[in-house]
Amino acid sequence: xTPTQLSKTPxxxxxRETIRRHALGILGLLCCLGISPVNGADVxxxxxxxxxxxxxxxxxxxxxxxIIVGVMFSSAHLGLISNTLAIQPxxxxxxxxxxxxxxxxxxYTSENLxxxxxxxxxxxYLPYESKYPDVLKNYPGDADSVAITATAGExxxxxxxxxxxxxxxxxxxxxxxxxxxxxxxxxxxxTDVSYQLEGIxxxxxxxDCDYIEEGRHTAYNFTCxxxxxxxxVANPVTVRILREVYGRELEPVTFKILAVNSR
Amino acid sequence: MxxxxxxxxxxxxxxxxxxxxxxxxxxxxLPDSPDDRDPVxxxxxxxxxxxxxxxxxLLFGLALLALLLMGLTAAMSLLNPxxxxxxxxxxxGVVELVTPDDKETRWRIxxxxxxSRGELAATSAAITQARLADSICGSDAWTGYRFExxxxxxxxxxxxxxxxxxxxxxxxxISLRQRKSKTAPGHESKPPATLxxxxxxxxxxLGANGALKVNLIWSGTNxxxxxxxxxxxxxxxxxxxxxxxxxxTGTSLLIExxxxxxxSDDSPDKRQLVDTAELMLGDQIRLLDFTxxxxxxxxxxxxxxxxxxxxxxxxxxxxxxxxxxxxxGENGYDFKPGMISQLTHDPMLIWLxxxxxxxxxxxxxxxxxxxxxxxx
Numbered sequence: 170x171t172p173t174q175l176s177k178t179p180x181x182x183x184x185r186e187t188i189r190r191h192a193l194g195i196l197g198l199l200c201c202l203g204i205s206p207v208n209g210a211d212v213x214x215x216x217x218x219x220x221x222x223x224x225x226x227x228x229x230x231x232x233x234x235x236i237i238v239g240v241m242f243s244s245a246h247l248g249l250i251s252n253t254l255a256i257q258p259x260x261x262x263x264x265x266x267x268x269x270x271x272x273x274x275x276x277y278t279s280e281n282l283x284x285x286x287x288x289x290x291x292x293x294y295l296p297y298e299s300k301y302p303d304v305l306k307n308y309p310g311d312a313d314s315v316a317i318t319a320t321a322g323e324x325x326x327x328x329x330x331x332x333x334x335x336x337x338x339x340x341x342x343x344x345x346x347x348x349x350x351x352x353x354x355x356x357x358x359x360t361d362v363s364y365q366l367e368g369i370x371x372x373x374x375x376x377d378c379d380y381i382e383e384g385r386h387t388a389y390n391f392t393c394x395x396x397x398x399x400x401x402v403a404n405p406v407t408v409r410i411l412r413e414v415y416g417r418e419l420e421p422v423t424f425k426i427l428a429v430n431s432r
Numbered sequence: 433m434x435x436x437x438x439x440x441x442x443x444x445x446x447x448x449x450x451x452x453x454x455x456x457x458x459x460x461x462l463p464d465s466p467d468d469r470d471p472v473x474x475x476x477x478x479x480x481x482x483x484x485x486x487x488x489x490l491l492f493g494l495a496l497l498a499l500l501l502m503g504l505t506a507a508m509s510l511l512n513p514x515x516x517x518x519x520x521x522x523x524x525g526v527v528e529l530v531t532p533d534d535k536e537t538r539w540r541i542x543x544x545x546x547x548s549r550g551e552l553a554a555t556s557a558a559i560t561q562a563r564l565a566d567s568i569c570g571s572d573a574w575t576g577y578r579f580e581x582x583x584x585x586x587x588x589x590x591x592x593x594x595x596x597x598x599x600x601x602x603x604x605x606i607s608l609r610q611r612k613s614k615t616a617p618g619h620e621s622k623p624p625a626t627l628x629x630x631x632x633x634x635x636x637x638l639g640a641n642g643a644l645k646v647n648l649i650w651s652g653t654n655x656x657x658x659x660x661x662x663x664x665x666x667x668x669x670x671x672x673x674x675x676x677x678x679x680x681t682g683t684s685l686l687i688e689x690x691x692x693x694x695x696s697d698d699s700p701d702k703r704q705l706v707d708t709a710e711l712m713l714g715d716q717i718r719l720l721d722f723t724x725x726x727x728x729x730x731x732x733x734x735x736x737x738x739x740x741x742x743x744x745x746x747x748x749x750x751x752x753x754x755x756x757x758x759x760x761g762e763n764g765y766d767f768k769p770g771m772i773s774q775l776t777h778d779p780m781l782i783w784l785x786x787x788x789x790x791x792x793x794x795x796x797x798x799x800x801x802x803x804x805x806x807x808x
Contacts, residue, residue: 228763355679358682360595380609382671385677386677387678390677415597415605415607415647416647417570
């Protein structure tokens with residue numbers, strides 16, 4: 170049987186029909202498996218819009234006021250240490266990216282504005298030559314000790330709703346390593362924090378975020394581990410953070426993750 | 433010649449002290465050097481000096497050995513920080529505990545509204561009747577129950593994260609959350625909490641409908657308890673955090689307290705106070721578990737709540753080499769006895785020091801005695 174004959178068999182037609190019907194689901198499944206559906210990604214260098222990296226290392230820490238303190242791939246901490254931090258660009262109105270980092274103990278913070286634009290399948294490298302590499306290395310990567318956000322637009326915006334997913338760039342293979350999304354939450358006095366992803370039809374069931382037991386919680390105290398983005402989730406992914414204080418619900422916080430199709 | 437005769441006559445006269453029967457002493461001049469002395473007497477002197485010199489050498493050697501051992505012990509002591517017993521007492525608005533996997537905790541919780549995330553399995557009429565219709569539990573996601581049994585007991589038999597807190601209106605709040613297994617996530621054992629009653633109500637497994645999520649709320653606890661109890665005592669064993677990080681919404685803080693460090697002798701009556709640290713408003717301290725051999729030892733203590741009070745009294749103690757004190761405006765610090773305290777409370781070092789002092793004392797005494805003998 171030749172390939173032409175094969176393509177005309179009834180079974181093949183049925184498969185094609187099935188693929189057409191469930192294209193969105195398959196795309197989501199690929200996302201779920203962490204497989205990028207695009208090839209030929211280019212690595213583009215973003216430009217830091219200040220003379221040097223703006224970092225603060227202060228033993229006399231300030232209390233953070235944000236509820237969302239980190240939205241990142243779990244590999245981003247390593248990217249920060251090894252100066253291989255990158256995001257996948259998205260179709261947004263602005264080509265400015267505000268990168269913020271906060272250590273859980275609140276001692277190390279940074280806020281920097283980058284400019285860079287690329288196609289959604291490209292990878293935008295964010296140069297991060299820290300003045301405190303040893304300090305950053307001392308924050309253990311597996312202890313949820315540093316939170317990073319990369320948001321669209323200027324840093325001075327009071328409310329930000331669009332988050333990129335920073336991760337570690339593998340320069341050799343031109344890939345952005347994912348391995349799970351981490352959302353770091355300052356729950357303040359909340360006894361319970363959970364997250365919900367918006368499905369194509371409606372919100373998916375809420376999943377618990379974990380209270381971080383060890384160490385200091387000056388900047389954040391809960392981590393939401395989104396290990397997989399389900400098939401029936403819209404992309405960009407809309408996330409809702411729910412908080413409760415002994416059963417009493419606090420105002421939910423909703424934001425978007427612009428691109429999740431990376432690994 | 434006259435001189436020679438006189439000398440001879442003098443030598444023949446009896447000696448005034450020794451008497452006539454005793455031979456007269458020679459009047460020969462004393463020798464200038466030991467070699468010139470009488471050989472018999474010189475031999476006697478050397479016999480008496482030899483053991484003393486040997487004793488001196490021996491004591492000197494022992495002192496050197498003690499000094500060497502002291503140095504080694506001090507180095508070992510500094511390289512291997514000893515375990516101390518940390519005792520904390522505090523007035524605080526919030527306490528967090530993580531109970532051990534293999535120990536049981538029992539608390540009397542009469543008068544509490546039991547708020548369960550999801551309904552409790554209605555295995556008896558008593559459970560159905562205890563269900564509340566009001567919204568004391570906060571939202572529709574929670575279901576409240578109040579049981580009339582005055583001796584209902586909460587039994588915790590696994591790793592549970594517990595928060596005890598006093599609300600602004602002085603309500604006593606306790607949250608119980610099942611701790612996720614770090615070794616085998618997703619394979620948590622059966623729900624680690626049970627409610628037990630003395631009346632006909634059957635035992636209830638809390639969290640049987642999923643991971644344990646239960647809040648205990650005492651409403652109106654600013655009033656004396658109606659059941660005759662005055663204070664509530666919650667004894668515990670587990671990782672203990674007293675106080676909370678400062679933030680702009682929280683009001684539950686550590687108010688005041690102190691940490692005392694004792695030497696970690698097995699017998700409490702031999703323990704000595706080594707150091708004390710005062711705790712300030714807003715501090716947070718954490719007492720962790722430690723492993724001795726194959727056994728994990730957890731801090732112990734109790735929380736006392738008096739109706740009408742705006743804080744808990746907490747007493748906790750545990751063994752560790754340091755306690756972390758988080759203080760607002762600072763980067764936190766590890767409270768532990770200093771190097772000098774560490775050395776001065778090392779029993780081996782103290783014994784060696786005593787031995788060294790005794791040896792030096794003995795050496796100086798013997799030297800003094802020999803000096804007096806020589807002068808005589």
